[in-house]
Amino acid sequence: MIGSLQTYQSIFSSAADEVRQFNTLLVIFLVVCAIMYTLVIAFLIAGILRRRRADAHVVENGMHHRQNPLMRTGLIAWGSLVGVGLIALAIASFVADRSLASTSAHERLSITVTANQWWWDIQYNSADVSKTLHTANELHLPVGVPVRITLHSNDVIHSFWVPSLAGKQDLIPGRENDITLVPRKVGIYRGQCAEFCGTQHAHMALVVNVEPYADFIRWWQHQLQPAVAPQTPLALAGYIVVTTGQCAMCHSIAGTPASATVGPDLTHLASRRSLAAGTLPMGKGQLYGWVADPQSVKPGSKMPTIPLEPNQLHAVVAYLETLK
Amino acid sequence: MSLRSRKAEILLIATAIFTLAACDREERHSRSKPLGETVPSGESPDTIIPGGGPSNPLDPRAAEYDNNSPALAEGQFLYTKMNCVGCHAHGGGGMGPALMDDKWRYGGRIDQIAATIAEGRPNGMPSWRGKLTDDQIWKLAAYVRSLSGQPSKDVVSSRADAMSTGSPQTLTPHQAAKSADTAQQ
Numbered sequence: 270m271i272g273s274l275q276t277y278q279s280i281f282s283s284a285a286d287e288v289r290q291f292n293t294l295l296v297i298f299l300v301v302c303a304i305m306y307t308l309v310i311a312f313l314i315a316g317i318l319r320r321r322r323a324d325a326h327v328v329e330n331g332m333h334h335r336q337n338p339l340m341r342t343g344l345i346a347w348g349s350l351v352g353v354g355l356i357a358l359a360i361a362s363f364v365a366d367r368s369l370a371s372t373s374a375h376e377r378l379s380i381t382v383t384a385n386q387w388w389w390d391i392q393y394n395s396a397d398v399s400k401t402l403h404t405a406n407e408l409h410l411p412v413g414v415p416v417r418i419t420l421h422s423n424d425v426i427h428s429f430w431v432p433s434l435a436g437k438q439d440l441i442p443g444r445e446n447d448i449t450l451v452p453r454k455v456g457i458y459r460g461q462c463a464e465f466c467g468t469q470h471a472h473m474a475l476v477v478n479v480e481p482y483a484d485f486i487r488w489w490q491h492q493l494q495p496a497v498a499p500q501t502p503l504a505l506a507g508y509i510v511v512t513t514g515q516c517a518m519c520h521s522i523a524g525t526p527a528s529a530t531v532g533p534d535l536t537h538l539a540s541r542r543s544l545a546a547g548t549l550p551m552g553k554g555q556l557y558g559w560v561a562d563p564q565s566v567k568p569g570s571k572m573p574t575i576p577l578e579p580n581q582l583h584a585v586v587a588y589l590e591t592l593k
Numbered sequence: 594m595s596l597r598s599r600k601a602e603i604l605l606i607a608t609a610i611f612t613l614a615a616c617d618r619e620e621r622h623s624r625s626k627p628l629g630e631t632v633p634s635g636e637s638p639d640t641i642i643p644g645g646g647p648s649n650p651l652d653p654r655a656a657e658y659d660n661n662s663p664a665l666a667e668g669q670f671l672y673t674k675m676n677c678v679g680c681h682a683h684g685g686g687g688m689g690p691a692l693m694d695d696k697w698r699y700g701g702r703i704d705q706i707a708a709t710i711a712e713g714r715p716n717g718m719p720s721w722r723g724k725l726t727d728d729q730i731w732k733l734a735a736y737v738r739s740l741s742g743q744p745s746k747d748v749v750s751s752r753a754d755a756m757s758t759g760s761p762q763t764l765t766p767h768q769a770a771k772s773a774d775t776a777q778q
Contacts, residue, residue, distance in 0.1 A: 370642075468621075514723060515725060518724050518725065519674075573725075574728075574730055575726055576726070
């Protein structure tokens with residue numbers, strides 16, 4: 270548990286090939302630069318401590334042409350060391366860059382992520398259109414499978430950043446970017462928008478669940494199912510409020526008349542780990558709080574505070590809880 | 594401290610206070626106040642008369658949304674997302690009447706526009722009450738009003754959300770509303 274928390278959002282994890290590349294590069298840079306820095310400081314301190322020689326004022330004495338052969342050798346060695354260090358760094362970053370680029374050649378899963386103020390729209394693409402899956406704010410990835418994530422934005426510039434898995438990549442309106450990665454460790458990771466995108470930028474998070482391939486396929490199959498019909502009278506009342514009122518103007522729930530795309534898809538809302546793009550953990554109390562007054566939880570969010578009667582609120586939450 | 598520098602200091606503070614107090618352009622209301630209040634429905638018999646007719650005094654909520662930049666921006670977002678574009682285009686009209694001209698069949702005041710959105714109007718305009726919140730309806734009304742250049746130029750967006758070949762809203766000429774209620778503006 271503690272182990273998983275430590276890598277929840279950390280650039281020092283080794284949960285994907287990409288982040289391993291970055292960390293190797295970081296270590297190489299750190300070692301090379303640390304050695305050079307230590308040498309420079311050592312020479313500086315030696316220069317300060319060294320006693321002045323009698324002929325220190327070579328320029329004034331007109332004796333500056335008298336060179337110290339040891340100094341000459343030292344300077345040449347120093348220059349070569351700098352050159353070798355720079356070449357080593359250049360080669361290391363070239364190799365890392367090439368290996369990052371090679372992932373896209375072996376892509377086996379294609380996902381489209383569209384950023385909105387302030388949530389993530391996620392679509393799993395499949396050659397078979399009936400298998401194309403639409404969800405939001407929670408990314409599931411099979412471990413060991415090279416995945417290519419295509420990035421779009423609907424409004425302003427956002428940035429896709431799951432520190433434990435890969436570097437940042439911007440989502441730019443009107444343009445298509447992509448990022449490729451190969452997750453290597455099963456676990457739950459947190460992603461975060463990394464480009465200031467408005468008042469609720471800080472509450473624009475993403476849960477990434479890296480799971481074994483069989484679990485991933487099972488998850489995909491389950492998510493493709495339409496929402497279950499409400500079973501209790503209370504849930505049925507909630508279903509009516511959701512599908513005939515304001516909720517359906519923005520949200521979609523597969524298998525119901527609600528099919529708008531302004532806000533996140535709610536078909537399997539209760540199966541997710543978080544609510545409102547990582548703002549709240551999923552739970553009954555949080556659902557109540559969020560539905561009753563989203564503007565106090567996430568002020569400025571595009572979801573308006575809808576004046577619901579108490580019995581309507583109970584019904585809506587009861588219905589949303591059934592969307593497993 | 595000399596008297597002169599003390600005076601200058603007081604003047605500076607006073608200027609800062611007045612400058613800050615003038616910043617209501619950016620005032621954000623994340624929800625309508627008070628909750629549960631509805632768009633004035635009592636107005637409908639008056640406002641539904643083409644060309645205006647006698648109308649009620651301006652709704653006090655108008656001040657909250659009119660000339661308010663975040664409200665206009667939110668309204669612009671809703672205008673696209675709720676597909677107002679489908680009938681009214683980006684203000685030029687189509688199946689529905691143009692919104693960027695000076696003609697207002699049911700009144701061009703912000704509360705009258707809000708009432709039109711909430712109640713719907715004959716020949717195609719659907720009613721949005723219960724589909725959008727009042728806050729959203731008022732924000733939409735604020736944006737619709739800005740299409741004909743009604744709000745002051747420092748609150749409108751200089752860049753439209755949609756692709757546009759026209760000049761930005763900051764350059765839209767002001768269209769004095771021609772309906773009978775103009776006197777009430």
